[in-house]
Amino acid sequence: MGGFALRGVDFVGPTAGKELLRDTGLAILFSVAGILAVVWFRFHRYTWGLAAIIALVHDVTIAAGAVALTGKEFSLPVVAALLTILGYSINDTIVVYDRIRENLRLYRDVDFEEVVNASVNQTLSRTVLTSFTVFIAVTALYMYGGDKLNPLSFCLMVGVVFGTYSSVFVAAGLLVIAYKHLGARYVKT
Secondary structure, X not given: OOOOOOOOOOOOOHHHHHHHHHHHHHHHHHHHHHHHHHXXXXXXXXXXXXXXXXXXXXXXXXXXXXXXXXXXXXXXHHHHHHHHHHHHHHHHHHHHHHHHHHHHHHOOOOOHHHHHHXXXXXXXXXXXXXXXXXXXXXXXXHXXXXXXXXXXXXXXXXXXXXXXXXXXXXXXXXXXXHHHHHOHHHHOO
């Protein structure tokens, strides 16, 4: 009879907002702790894990900051986007780290910084092309996904850009800094 149905109500009050913020922090904290453990185990050096975590914190901070600066709604989809950024960025970082580890085994007599630089150059085109493809898809979601998906897709757009940047420059660069300050036994696998 031409009636209508209420499909949902989206309202986050002060109490729910505090819970969302707390739960977001816990989700990110547990994710980061798990990632640290996996990277540490995989590369046998805690410095690799710490460098990766610093890069991930960089990515999430910038993405969350961009959402806040633009006044977009901070909601569960944005939390999902932040966790997705963690997963996406650590994947890129591990690709770079794997190449560094492979090259360290192949070129034992080459300076660590040169090996890292060569490894970054070898993975750069793959990283940029993959990120560009993801960015195109997320941009389409941003443009045509409607108001509800706008904050999520915006957060993902920022996260893909800075996640790519941090995987290539921040995470690898931190390994070089750690090597210079801590020495080979804390960095080389």
